Amino acid sequence: MATLSRAEALKIISEVFPHEPTIVTLGATVRELIATVGRRENDFYVLDSMGLPVAIGLGIALGRQENPEKVVVIEGDGGLLMGLSSLTTVGFLKPTNLVLLILDNGTYASTGGQPTAATTTDFAAVAAGCGIHAATVDDDAGFRAALADAKAADGPMLIRMMIDQRSIKTPYLLEDPILLSAPFRKLVGRA
Numbered sequence: 001m002a003t004l005s006r007a008e009a010l011k012i013i014s015e016v017f018p019h020e021p022t023i024v025t026l027g028a029t030v031r032e033l034i035a036t037v038g039r040r041e042n043d044f045y046v047l048d049s050m051g052l053p054v055a056i057g058l059g060i061a062l063g064r065q066e067n068p069e070k071v072v073v074i075e076g077d078g079g080l081l082m083g084l085s086s087l088t089t090v091g092f093l094k095p096t097n098l099v100l101l102i103l104d105n106g107t108y109a110s111t112g113g114q115p116t117a118a119t120t121t122d123f124a125a126v127a128a129g130c131g132i133h134a135a136t137v138d139d140d141a142g143f144r145a146a147l148a149d150a151k152a153a154d155g156p157m158l159i160r161m162m163i164d165q166r167s168i169k170t171p172y173l174l175e176d177p178i179l180l181s182a183p184f185r186k187l188v189g190r191a
Contacts, residue, residue: 002105002138002139002163003138003139003164004139004140004161004164005163005168006028006103006105006109006163007036007167008140009103009143009161010029010032010033010036010037010074010103012140013074013101014033014036014037014040016151017070017072019042020070021044021064021071021072021184021187022042022043022071022074023046023053023056023060023074024053025050025073025074025075025076025079026046026047026050026076026079027173028167028170029074029076029103030045030047031171031172032167033074034173035168036168041184041186041187042184042187043184044056044060044181045173045177045180045181047177050078050079050083051079051081051082051083052079052083053074053083054073054083054086054087055083055089057071057072057073058086058090058093058098060188061097061098062095065097069097070098070151070155071095071097071099072099073098075100075101075103076102076103076104076108076109077103077104077107077121077123078109078116080102080123081116084126087126087127087132088130090132091127091132091156092130092131094131094156097155098155098157099150099151099156099159100127100132100156100158100159101147101158101159101161102159102160103161104118104123104160104161104162104163105162105163105164105165106119107165109167122136123136123158124158132155132158133153133158134157134158134159134160135149135158135159135160136159136160137159137160137162143159146161
């Protein structure tokens with residue numbers, strides 16, 4: 001049974017990966033990350049592109065292969081289901097600097113909490129079948145251990161963190177995506 005909320009999991013991720021380029025999926029996750037840890041120049045907020053964070057992270061990781069710093073993707077179960085085919089490309093290209101973190105609460109949290117098909121999909125097995133190191137965890141200690149492994153090991157690696165459906169109330173983020181992404185673009189441009 002999942003013991004962490006999305007906000008709690010996001011706080012742990014930002015503690016373990018405080019400076020690494022991080023691609024963050026959709027509205028609810030972006031809003032909770034900003035509310036929990038604040039804005040960070042290393043976060044790229046993917047507000048309206050469901051299913052694309054893994055592909056975006058893959059492109060950035062491939063462009064930074066000589067940089068030992070990890071590229072982190074925070075995706076939800078609904079977004080990964082929408083972009084599941086990107087795992088085959090990650091497994092084929094095998095960027096050693098890519099970490100995929102799937103926060104799975106079994107719902108489409110950004111669109112109203114409708115259930116996803118994640119309950120019948122073993123994301124770790126799918127990732128492993130694509131040649132990606134993978135693990136599923138469901139508590140604080142397991143998540144921290146898996147994140148430490150991902151930070152130290154050559155990737156790619158996928159961690160499916162089972163979270164509960166608690167959320168925190170946050171205002172909508174109604175900013176121009178170009179302006180919102182400017183600090184991140186500057187960060188990866190100077191690497």
